[in-house]
Amino acid sequence: MRTLYVVTHPEATHHVDRVVGGWHDSHLTPAGVRVAAAIARALRVLIPDGSAVELFSSDLQRTRQTAQAVAALFGVEPTLDRRLREKSYGQAEGRPREWLDRRFVPPPAVGERMNHDEGVDGAETKAQWARRIYAALDEILERPGEHQIIVTHGGSLTMILAAWIKMPIESAGYVAFRAPSGSITTLREDDFFHNRQVVSLGERPERAAPRDDAG
Structure with missing residues (x-):
């Protein structure tokens, strides 16, 4: 049995400053630091004592800070991977949200969406974003870990889930999984059928609780 816990970092300075995140290296606010500690405690409840844990x-700074709170409680070192970053928004990063909103070109309802040019210099396409997330998750899943924790960003959670359920990359341009900042998504793969479940999506740490595998 493999269980994967995907954590979206809590409140960061780009949220309260209302600027574009992406690769802009914002850090957790004091409220975000408190939620990161709550996430670590919730994961400690979810993961049985004595279990081997990979992190x-x-x-980016806001995810590193979150991971460090988890690492301190579990006594493990996080493996940092730039492929788990949020989508890059190029020139828009660190600028007011309104700046991006005025320039953003949304994808068409049908047709080419993954390689669509959003109108911002230096921004990643969805295809570039998806390929790096898919590759990072593939490498994590090649490891035999029973309990694995990934700390990432709200947008990148969608691509992690798409990769988890083996959605073809060309279809990932149509999907969006929404979870709040500072939440835990639980994924599980059984040892018999090797089915991949989405057990929970975007649970707040105060609501996370051990689950009965027999259900």
Whole structure:
């Protein structure tokens, strides 16, 4: 049995400053630091004592801080991987949200969506974003870990879930999984059928609780 816990980092300075995140290296607010500690405690409840735990994280400051709170409680070192970053928004990063909103070109309802040019210099396409997330998750899942934790970003959660259920990359341009900042999504693969479940999506740490595998 493999269980994967995908953590979206809690409130960061780009949220309260209303600027574009992406690869902009914002850090957790004091409220975000408190939620990161609550996430670590919730994971400690979810994961049985004595279990081997692997921890992976985006290398941006806000995710590193979240991962460090988890690492301190579990006594493990996070593996930092830049492929787990949020989508890059190029020139828009660190600028007011309104700046991006005025320039953003939304994808068409049908047709080419993954390689669509959103109108912002230096921004990643969805295809580029998806390919790096898919590759990072593939490497994590090649490891035999029973309990694995990934600390990432709200947008990148969608691509992690798409990769988890083996959605073809060309279809990932149509999907969006929404989870709040500072939440835990639980994924599980059984040892018999090797089915991949989405057990919970975007649970707040105060609501996370051990689950009965027999259900």
